Each structure stands twice: as structure tokens, then as C-alpha cells.
Amino acid sequence: xxxxxxxxxxxxxxxGLARRxxxxxxxxxxxxxxxxxxxxxxxxxxxxxxxVAASGAQILLGNTYHLMLRPGAERVKKLGGLHRxxxxxxxxxTDSGGFQVMSLSExxxxxxxxxxxxxHLDGRKHLLTPERSMDIQxxxxxxxxxxxxxxxxxxxxxxxxxxxxxxxxxxxxxSKRAFQPRPGYxxxxxxxxxxxxxxxxxxxxELSEIGFDGYAIGGLAVGEGQETMLQVLDFTxxxxxxxxxxxxxxVGTPDDIVKAVQRGVDMFDCVIPTRAGRTARGYTxxxxxxxxxxxxxxxxxxxxEACSCPACRDYSRAYIHHLFRAQEMLGPILLTLxxxxxxxxxxxxxxxxxxxxxxxxxxERFRKDQAQGDIPPxxxxx
Numbered sequence: 518x519x520x521x522x523x524x525x526x527x528x529x530x531x532x533g534l535a536r537r538x539x540x541x542x543x544x545x546x547x548x549x550x551x552x553x554x555x556x557x558x559x560x561x562x563x564x565x566x567x568x569v570a571a572s573g574a575q576i577l578l579g580n581t582y583h584l585m586l587r588p589g590a591e592r593v594k595k596l597g598g599l600h601r602x603x604x605x606x607x608x609x610x611t612d613s614g615g616f617q618v619m620s621l622s623e624x625x626x627x628x629x630x631x632x633x634x635x636x637h638l639d640g641r642k643h644l645l646t647p648e649r650s651m652d653i654q655x656x657x658x659x660x661x662x663x664x665x666x667x668x669x670x671x672x673x674x675x676x677x678x679x680x681x682x683x684x685x686x687x688x689x690x691x692s693k694r695a696f697q698p699r700p701g702y703x704x705x706x707x708x709x710x711x712x713x714x715x716x717x718x719x720x721x722x723e724l725s726e727i728g729f730d731g732y733a734i735g736g737l738a739v740g741e742g743q744e745t746m747l748q749v750l751d752f753t754x755x756x757x758x759x760x761x762x763x764x765x766x767x768v769g770t771p772d773d774i775v776k777a778v779q780r781g782v783d784m785f786d787c788v789i790p791t792r793a794g795r796t797a798r799g800y801t802x803x804x805x806x807x808x809x810x811x812x813x814x815x816x817x818x819x820x821x822e823a824c825s826c827p828a829c830r831d832y833s834r835a836y837i838h839h840l841f842r843a844q845e846m847l848g849p850i851l852l853t854l855x856x857x858x859x860x861x862x863x864x865x866x867x868x869x870x871x872x873x874x875x876x877x878x879x880x881e882r883f884r885k886d887q888a889q890g891d892i893p894p895x896x897x898x899x
Contacts, residue, residue, distance in 0.1 A: 523730045524661060524703030526762045526783075530872045534754070534781040537871040540731075540762050542608040542660040543701025544600060545575065549762060549783040550871075552774065552864045553578045553610060554857055555791060558587065559603040562791050563850045564857070566605045572826070572854070573861030575607055576660075578786045581653050582614035585643070586636050590656040598658030610786075611659035612766075613650045613692075613707075616668040616735075627667070629684070647691035655697055663733065664692035666707045671739045678711035685709045686723040693727050703730030705764060711736055712745055714752045721756045732757050733764040734782075738773075747776060754781045771800060771863055775883055778867050779876065790860050794853030797841045801859065802886045806834075808852060813838040816894040826858035827851075834894075 530537040540547040554561045554569055556577045561569050569577065579599055584590060596602050599609055618625065618632045626633040631646030650665035666685040669678050689706050696704045706724035710716030724732060734753055737746045746768070757763055764784035765777050774785055790800060799806040801821040806813070819829035820837070828837070828851040840848030863883075870879035 522698045522700055524701065526731065526760065528760070530874075532871045532874045532876040533779065535778050535867075535871050535876050536781055536783055537868050538762065538783060540608075540661075540703075540784075541701070542576075542703070543699075544606065544608045544660050547576045547608055547784075548868060550774075550778045550864055550867050551576060551784050552860050553784065553786040554860075555786055555788045556603065556605075557788075558583045559593075559599060561853075561857075562795065563846075563853050566603060568854060569605075569857065570607065572857040573865060574857065577605055577607070577609050579609055579611045579657065579659065580614065580617060581611050581650055581657075581663075582617035582645070584611075584657060585614065585645075585653050586638055590653040594656040594658070598656075600658060608660040609657075610661035610705075611654045611657055611663065613654070613663040613665040614645055615650075615666045616767075618645055619668050619670070629687070631665075631688075647688045648695040651692055651695040651697070660702055661731070662696060662702070662704050664689045664704065664706050664729070666709060666735060668739070669709055669711050669736045671711065671736070671741050673711045675711075675713055675716070678709075678713055679716055682709040682711075682716050682720050686720060686727075689724060689729075690727050693729070705729055705731040705733050705762075707733045707735040707766070708753060708757075709736050712741060712749055717749065717753045718756055721753065725758055729761070731762040731764060731784075733766050735766050737765065738767040738769055738787075743773060743776075746773070747780070750777060750780045750782070771860070771883075772887070774860075774863065775867070775880055778871075779880065790856035791853050794856045795849040797848070797852065798856075799837075799852050799859075800856050801891065802883070803889055803891045804887050806891060808834065808838050808848070809841050810838075812894065814842075818894065820852075820855050821859070824855065824858060824862070826855050828855040828858075 525541040528538045538549045553576050557580045633644050647665040654662040665688050669681040706729035708720045710720045762783045765782045797808040799820050813834040816834040870876045
């Protein structure tokens with residue numbers, strides 16, 4: 518167990534490099550490996566918080582950049598914190614805002630102090646520093662606060678990646694000093710270094726020396742491709758502290774998650790299942806469905822006959838297809854709901870497999886089902 522005044526991580530079982538654990542926070546336990554639905558502005562798009570909880574999700578992700586701009590961290594604090602504001606009683610992790618500052622804001626000016634930028638909403642100027650990011654996340658009442666970092670662009674030369682990584686390490690130390698420790702609230706550092714093994718190892722060394730409740734692997738899923746991402750995990754994960762949770766930021770597809778869990782990752786977040794639900798893509802054990810496809814228009818079957826989510830229990834593929842063709846908002850709602858249930862079912866399956874030391878057979882079955890693909894409606898009725 519990683520014991521600190523903040524969050525606590527307990528390792529319960531291992532199968533190869535894969536880990537089954539629990540993170541204790543001020544607002545409850547998180548079973549790992551865990552997938553965090555993304556509620557960027559305090560809302561998982563299209564769903565009620567109780568629907569998200571019913572999918573099996575125990576922890577959500579919010580975002581410092583977006584919430585500081587609208588409605589404002591001070592306003593959220595005045596209204597009782599993000600949990601009360603969005604009616605979510607479970608743990609919340611907040612991203613520090615570094616990635617969004619680099620990807621969304623305009624007229625950025627970065628120096629050692631922090632980043633001055635203009636809002637993508639109204640053009641107003643803001644300064645975000647490690648100290649300000651910690652203050653915002655404290656005001657939001659995040660159970661897990663992320664250190665403020667610079668997300669290194671891809672591709673980057675070794676020289677540029679090293680400069681970026683070292684700045685993130687200096688900001689990590691400032692984040693740690695500014696963080697207000699209290700029981701059940703943790704601070705995670707973020708490993709940077711692009712695709713370079715020596716830089717990733719150096720980043721881990723420096724973060725470990727500073728000391729954090731958990732360690733995130735940042736700067737991936739930014740265009741490098743799965744093979745390169747996995748290579749970075751292969752040389753980064755073994756040098757991370759074994760008694761702390763490991764969080765792979767912004768990843769990913771079901772296949773990404775399974776392969777990362779096999780390597781020892783404990784936590785994930787990604788917009789994929791919710792974004793896919795809004796664009797007519799449904800995830801199932803047999804792969805991805807395009808619900809706009811005409812082959813679903815008279816198909817009375819559910820999205821996944823083995824799924825117990827409300828979308829599969831009460832509605833047909835034909836109906837959901839109709840909703841998307843008619844541009845009815847219920848279509849994206851039902852498909853988002855199903856996708857979150859599928860992701861949480863996958864995580865639950867991974868946890869049970871690790872506990873039973875049967876991960877290899879679980880992964881083999883996962884790959885076999887994915888390769889087989891969806892059964893066409895005529896074949897299914899024979």
C-alpha cells in the first residue's frame with residue numbers, strides 16, 4: 518500500500534505485469550484497472566450522473582481549463598464544489614489544463630512562470646501557472662489533482678522534448694509545493710519525454726524524488742500510433758513506483774486499454790466512448806457498429822445481446838438506426854449509454870481475470886471475438 522495523507526493505493530492481485538488494485542479517495546474507492554468517463558465541463562455529455570454510475574463508473578474526469586473559463590472555479594466552490602454542482606457523489610480527477618492550453622487557446626505565450634493565453638470562448642487573456650492550476654483544482658474539490666505540465670507536441674526532436682520535459686519537472690515541483698494536502702485527496706505527477714527512453718526514465722526519476730500519490734504517463738495518444746505508444750509503455754512502466762497507481766492519459770480504444778493493462782497500467786480516461794456515441798458508433802465485444810448503416814434498419818436485435826444496459830434491454834438496432842437518421846437526440850444518448858456500459862464491462866472483466874490469474878485466456882477470447890466481427894442480421898436469424 519502507498520500510504521500518505523492523500524489518496525491510498527492498495528495492490529490486491531497481479532497476473533504477469535497486470536495489476537488489480539484499489540485507490541481510496543475522500544469520495545470513495547476506485548477499483549483498478551479503471552476507466553474514467555470524461556466530464557470535461559462537469560457533465561458526461563447527454564447522460565445523467567446516475568446513468569453514468571449505473572454503467573459501473575466509479576470516478577469521473579473534469580478539466581481545469583474548461584471549468585476555469587466557464588463557469589469559473591470560484592463560482593463552483595461557492596456552490597459547494599464540483600461534486601455537488603454536478604450531482605456526482607463519487608471521486609473526481611481533474612486534468613491540470615496543460616494540454617487544453619496548448620491545443621485550444623489562442624495567442625499562447627509560455628515562459629518559466631506559466632502560460633498566458635486567450636480563451637477560445639471569448640478571447641479574454643488568462644495566466645495559468647502551476648500554482649493557479651493547483652488553486653483551481655482545490656476550489657473544484659478534485660479528489661485527484663494533476664500536476665501542471667507542458668504537453669510535448671509530437672513529433673519533437675530529442676532536444677525539444679528534453680527542454681519540454683525539464684520544464685514540466687520544474688512545474689511538477691511547484692505543483693507539489695502549492696498543493697494543499699488533506700486526507701483522501703491526492704496529487705499525481707505526469708511523466709513526459711516524448712518517445713525517448715532516456716527522457717522518460719529521467720522524468721520518472723525526478724517525479725519520484727519529488728513524491729506523488731500517483732504517476733500519469735502523458736504525451737501519448739497524440740499521433741504517435743499504437744506501436745510506438747506501447748514501446749514507450751514498455752520502457753516507462755517498469756521504472757514507475759510499484760506502490761502507486763499508474764494512469765495512462767487520454768487512452769483509448771478497447772484494444773489500447775487491454776494491451777496497456779497487460780503492461781501494468783491502472784487507470785484510463787478517453788472521450789472515445791462518448792464521442793463515438795454521438796457519431797453513431799457503438800462498441801461491442803465483436804467490434805464497432807455503425808448505426809447509420811442501412812443494414813440495421815430492419816434489425817430487431819439489440820446492439821449486444823449479452824449487454825444489460827437500458828439501450829440493449831429495451832431498444833432495437835432498427836430503432837436506434839432510425840433515431841440517428843431522423844437526427845433525434847435520443848439516438849446519441851442511447852448509444853453513449855451503451856458504450857459506457859461496454860467500457861465498464863470490459864474493465865470489470867479485466868479485473869476479474871487478473872484476480873483469477875486468467876488474463877491470458879481473457880485476452881485471447883477478447884481478440885477472437887473482435888476478429889470475428891458482428892453477425893449480420895440474416896445470419897443471426899437462421
